[in-house]
Amino acid sequence: MSPSMKILIFMGALGWGVIFYFAATSPLSEEYYLCGHRPERTIEHRDKRMIGAENVPVSVWPWQVSVQYRPNSSAPFTQVCGGAIIDQYWIMTAASCVNKQQKRQLLIRAGSDRLDVDDESTQQSRVARIIKHKRFNPVTLRYNIALLQMKTPFELNEFVYPICVPDDDTADHRYESCHITGYNAQPAGDVGALQEAKVDLMSRSLCNRPEYWNYTVPADMLCVGDFGGGVDGCQTNIGGPLNCYVKIKERYFLIGIRVKATSCGKPNQPNVYLKVYSLYYWIERAMNMALH
Incomplete structure (x- = not known):
């Protein structure tokens, strides 16, 4: 896990549970960065x-990201898949979306209401590492999960933070x-x-x-x-x-x-x-x- 990630162990109505949360690095309180914190x-x-x-502001779903790909350096990045922020360094998506050999051609876009506009809240990061489940089957789609580690961590705020x-x-x-x-x-x-x-x-x-x-x-x-x-x-x-x-x-x-x-x-x-x-x-x- 990233240096900013902590684990909160709690006793709920149905027993013990674990959730990830993140140490605040801005003037906003640490409670603000507890994962999934939205009404x-x-x-x-x-x-x-x-x-x-209906359209919805990204502040409603601040963990939503666009996984984008370009075939060559002269082509624009376009969305190929969706994904979710689970840590300022990590994105979760489907294994069928990504190829380890193509990580240099991937871009993760977060904090955007729209993909055709660079909002003030928009953040982008390239992919440093792709971890696909070893049991992923492209035919049956079993274990269709991948974790993408970011080269540059996302700055957590009301528009970008984890679920x-x-x-x-x-x-x-x-x-x-x-x-x-x-x-x-x-x-x-x-x-x-x-x-x-x-x-x-x-x-x-x-x-x-x-x-x-x-x-x-x-x-x-x-x-x-x-x-x-x-x-x-x-x-x-x-x-x-x-x-x-x-x-x-x-x-x-x-x-x-x-x-x-x-x-x-x-x-x-x-x-x-x-x-x-x-x-x-x-x-x-x-x-x-x-x-x-």
């Missing part, structure tokens, strides 16, 4: 997909609400704007029915969205966060990262996310080993 969102946009729906990484115990808590977030990259609509949509988590047994994902969703994944379609993150938001508010903790947790986008808002094909809490100890080990 619960109560606005719903269930009649549209996230991509093409909580859940452990196994967090899965037992009730999520008051969950949202998917990402930057609109569709041909129609307000391209490049940060957007959100409230979603429901559904049982894996329901999601795996033959008329839906036909038993292709494994135990380390979960489904969100509507069977009628219309709420989706689409291809360029693979790796983007599923943000769930845990009321007993009064903060947001990174419950899942988007791993599948074979369709975009089509009926009977809900969003599929990797369960982050099932890989908590891998995340912790990978970040610790990177420092040695």
